[in-house]
Amino acid sequence: MATRQTQFLARSLLTPAVGLLFIWMIVPLALTIYFSTLHYSLLDPGSEEFIGLENFRYFLTDPAFLASLQNTLVLVGSVLALTILLGIPLALLLDQPVIGRNVVRLMVIAPFFVMPTVSALVWKNLLMHPVSGLFAWLASLFGLTPIDWFNDVPLFAVILIVAWQWLPFATLILLTALQSLDEEQREAAEMAGASAVSTFIYITLPHLARPITVVILIETIFLLTVFAEIYVTTGGGPGLQTTNIAFLIYSQALIQFDVGSASAGGLVAVVIANIVAFFLVRIVGRNLEA
């Protein structure tokens, strides 16, 4: 429908916004690329000099890099698995007609509205604290030794916290998808003699393939950059046990004050995110095609 005139109008009206966005993104990127080629330490101001790809070599050969890469992938993978495997049954339950369904749904969704720092603090001090935490109290009730979560199983503890935060998101998306499942399809399966389990496997689960894909893609984007939960609870430790790429970059820049190396790390993180995205889209993106 667009005539040449309206096209011109649309473009000229869009230009300021697009231009601003472009500058907004290109300036930090360009600066990061620039910094990544400098020897630039905040502890040694005035000594900036061009050192080529030395920062990248330093960052990539740092033993902390491989450890944090592994931690990042374990964190992303575990949280995805937990949120989807728990989200599906939760969504199925919430889809049932129960009294006070709206209130129950609101409660289930609530964790998503809690700030990561706040929820991490609550988990750290009220739930997982080895002396005064709820879990410690529960364990002592059964005569068990309380688990010192952040020392004994630090990465698992972080995974639990992050999964708790993202479970509502997965549940919500899957619930809306369940509600769009044609009732007659379920009835047709019932007439065909399918049991509840068969109906779930053959009718419901295929129907959920697309929303599950959406959950995986969106969660991955955010889970690659988990930071607040780690910062508040373990500070990346003990040792490097809970350091992920995002936290490693932070520690390069603001604990070791090495801006050059942190910039290189940031660019590496961008590349890693793209690699993950590439594989994700190839594996699960198929489901998004109509």
Place this chain on the structure above:
Amino acid sequence: MGQITLQGVQKAFGPVHIIKGANLDIADGSFVVFVGPSGCGKTTLLRLIAGLEDVTDGRILIDGKNVVAVPPAKRGLSMVFQSYALYPHMSVRGNIGFGLKMAGLAKDEINRKVEAAAATLNLTPYLDRKPRELSGGQRQRVAIGRAIVREPKAFLFDEPLSNLDAALRVQMRIEVTRLQKQLGTTAIYVTHDQVEAMTMADKIVVLNGGKIEQYGSPLELYEKPANLFVAGFIGSPKMNFVTGDPALQRGAATIGVRPEHLKIERDGAGGWPGTIAVAEHLGSDTFLYVDAGPLGMLTARYIGELSLHTGDRVSLVPDPARIHRFDDSGNAIRS
């Protein structure tokens, strides 16, 4: 075998009575159509027979066995849904074979039956397509294929043709009827379209407000409607109803004459005079909507072309043998 009997079947959703006691005998192999206006309970009645809803009271017998407490899958019926309810992620083959797979049949047995069903319905070239790659009529046939492949005691159709365009609907109507005769399986078919009911049915059940108004063959309903509702519902255009003097003269509260039983006379003195408000010329038929003064608007049908136009004066003479008489409460008077 597929003989279905309803005995005092009732269904209430809370305080709302949807089905107020239905009694019905459906003979094995017959094609029975439930017809009625929206909200008359025809779909609910079908779902009660299918087992998708629980009856509030009464008994449903299939081949003499009460199935009220039997789950839908065990009743040996198959249903064709209004939306077709095809499984979108399965191929046509998977859709048709799903019931057999659930019944635990061997793979080659399923394949053999699916292919036989597909051949009956001209679906063989589409077996490996997904439902979204099919046209409306083809989807409809897949839904029917899914029903016939299980060799049920009876088919239940819930307004299966309402999503098709007019031409396709006529074609599918004939296909469904022919298929049912060929298989000899009992069929219950729900529709709001009285033309579908008249053309397809061996017997028609006219429902209104949760009650069965009349049960009989299409021509019985056309020639001997039990009450005003059936008389008005069956036949197109609608039967003309006249109250007042002409009715009283014949000893009735209301008399009804079908448009095709009104003789049209130009400037005739006898009968019911009036002015043509609208004339519809279809070539094969001519419909006249006549303003007959105190008698209200009357519809007359002439087979063939009749060159009369808006504003012309005509006189309508009812065929005395074809006048239906109804008493105060709307029931037909037979004499």
